[in-house]
Amino acid sequence: MSASDEKRASRIAAYHPVGDLAVDAERAQLRAWSVTTVLAMYDGMDQYFGCAPVNSAEAGKMQEQTSATEPATATASAGGTA
Numbered sequence: 001m002s003a004s005d006e007k008r009a010s011r012i013a014a015y016h017p018v019g020d021l022a023v024d025a026e027r028a029q030l031r032a033w034s035v036t037t038v039l040a041m042y043d044g045m046d047q048y049f050g051c052a053p054v055n056s057a058e059a060g061k062m063q064e065q066t067s068a069t070e071p072a073t074a075t076a077s078a079g080g081t082a
Helices: 024-049 056-069
Strands: none
Touching: none
16 A cells, blocks of 8 residues: 555534625624634644644734724634634
8 A cells, every 4th residue: 555545635614604794893803703713723733733833923913903904893702613
């Protein structure tokens, strides 16, 4: 059996309702959920696959930018569901 025979493809996804992207508050809420979800998925996969390290300063900056553009009403529900 060759190495290519041992490989398996897979997909990992996180779904979230999109809403109306023309509305600033909804777009900010989706952005906050997206950043949080991508970082959580990356951290979760790292323990299995040893992903390249994330520049924590860059990740923190992304979260700060998301929080700065997010309206107060979207903050409480930014966690969403995966």
